[in-house]
Amino acid sequence: MWFFGFSTTNPRNYWIIGAIILVIILTLILKHLAIYLEYSHKHNQEDDESERYKGSSKIDCSKCCSGAIRTYALEELKSATRDFRIRIGVGATSVVYLAELGDGQFGAVKRVMEEKGGSKKMFLDEVSVLLRISHPNLVGLLGFCLDKGEQLLLLEYVPNKSLFDRMHTRHGQSSGTLSWSSRLSIALDIARALDYLHSVADPAVIHRDVKSSNILLVNDNHAKLADFGLCKLGHDIQSAQTPTTIKGSLGYVDTCYLNTGLVSPKSDVYSFGVLLLELITGLKSVQGSTTLAEWTEECRKNKNVEVMVGMLDSKLKGDVNVQQLHVLIDVANLALLENCHGRPDMNYIVDRISSCMEPDIQPELPV
Template identity: 70%
Template sequence: MGLHSGIDIKSTKNLLIGGAIILVILFTIILKKWAVYLDSKAKARSLAKAQGDHDQKSIGLCSLSTTKSIRTYALEEIKMATRDFRIRIGVGATSYVYLAELGDGQFGAVKRVMEERGGYQKMFLDEVSILLRISHPNLVALLGFCLDKGEQLLLLEYIPNKSLFDRLHTNKGKLSGTLSWSSRLSIALDIAYALDYLHSVADPPVIHRDVKSSNVLLINDDHAKLADFGLCKLGHESYSAQTPTIIRGSLGYVDTNYLNTGLVSPKSDVYSFGVLLLELITGMKSLQGSVTLAEWTNECRKHQDVDVMMGMLDPKLNGQVNVEQLRVVVYVVNLALLENSMARPNMAEIASRLSSCMDHSPETDLPV
């Protein structure tokens, strides 16, 4: 009896010790999860504060800036809205984009930044921080974000009519019909306004660094929004003290001065916008084999003879173009693509020129 009693006491003692160890482990796990939760909340508060510090100068530009509600989402909410990332509607350099149903017939676009595609968390947080600070009718708006269980997700405004690239260069896009000359000018002006806002109104200024037709989303044939702020960089008016950075952007659109020096500025966006204008004029992609569109059109766009200039016009337009408007747009292109970046106009000047040439044009396009 005494032996058995001793064994029972020893077993009970071992059970108590084992139970205590398990409780300590469970308590440690709970503390770690709580620490992660508090850390994610702290990041969310920090990002939300950036929104609260948004420069008041932008408020008058868009009623959205006073009414939009940006919130953090749990991963399960995003999964439910995207049906577990079922419908992919876009692909970026570091991300995939999925359709999200928000209820009441509303939709959103979820940008899923992937670490395996080079989308590291600092880049994601920088993008969120910038999106929280900006608001303009011609910029795709941020609706919310998620940093949960290793996921990096942005919930963005959904623009259903695809990109300018799709419309100009894909078979499906071409089935929607040819974009008229006046529509092309209107789209260009919208993007010019968006870039002018980023360069001149946003505080601090923002350099987009990836202006291209696939980042121009069409609201309809006449209006567009600039998207994808993953490569954005905060900029300033003085660049003399800048140190070279890793070259970012897309081939054919990247500023030649930026390529040669590694120094980026708002004038780098001006160069990319010049290529975008060329794309609208010619209907051609930014790269023609190994030659850039800027190089491909160099002789035609610098020629004074209007017939030579007309030779680079998109044949799908069938010559339905206002000649004086074409002259102005080509002139703007040539200024935007100057090798000396400091000699290029700023986006405010470009927007003014485009707006003026549209205001003083006939109501309909004229055949040449």
């Protein structure tokens, strides 16, 4: 028998074959190590550069800070982002860049790209939604640009990246484990944001893409819901509609919506239920070929306290209020009901979460 051109009948050749295999393994290890180090260096360099991003004023910030929304020329936003230099986020159809607005103020420029599927209709729909809404737990619009083929949104800058980054990346976890009280506070902020979209905004808005990567952290205790590119709005979105193309992210999409193509505010309620499971377990929305809702179903429907506590993110080391855990699991179970009509409204969810929290950790963000 021959192996790498050497006969295995000669015992001495085993040493040569072994050495060749060892060299191949070492080469692969070194190659992967080099790729990892290059990625880590680039990631840290982007973080350091965004922290040091100071300089001359690129945009007159007075109108932004006064709450007025204006249109921008492409050159203004290219200058503010230093020609789209510092990337701070990536979406399915867009890339987000840090922008300097002057006077120490920063913004985030979302660059929607047609080559990635970001159509002009989607862009204008998102602008239309953002112009209609205002809430302390929603990322606000400062301005936009539709110039020379570019589709740009100038958005409020939220400094601490996404909940997904904080919980699921090495860089985010280097800041320590997100505490139980912080997770409750974040859940309440996003519940309030969705309640506003469903019950206060006129017309009402269905977000359709509630997920941890679209939740931006002001700090470990407060968050804002972002990315309105998939939103639907209408005067009577509770009623039956014509089936639509399924939109959303794997693991978060309402099973009723998947089966019928009919979207409603209860689709956001379902996604919020998945988000609660993510905060409770510390796991991503998909576990292999199984969704987190399916993965946890047996445990979360078990009334045994030990089983419920067993669902907890191990990084919390049991540092949790069991009564609050019970409330969150109960809310998640209601939000994830197969029959969408049986799911609660977000107003009910806000009341359940806020009522179980300590008074000192439930203040709303200032408007």
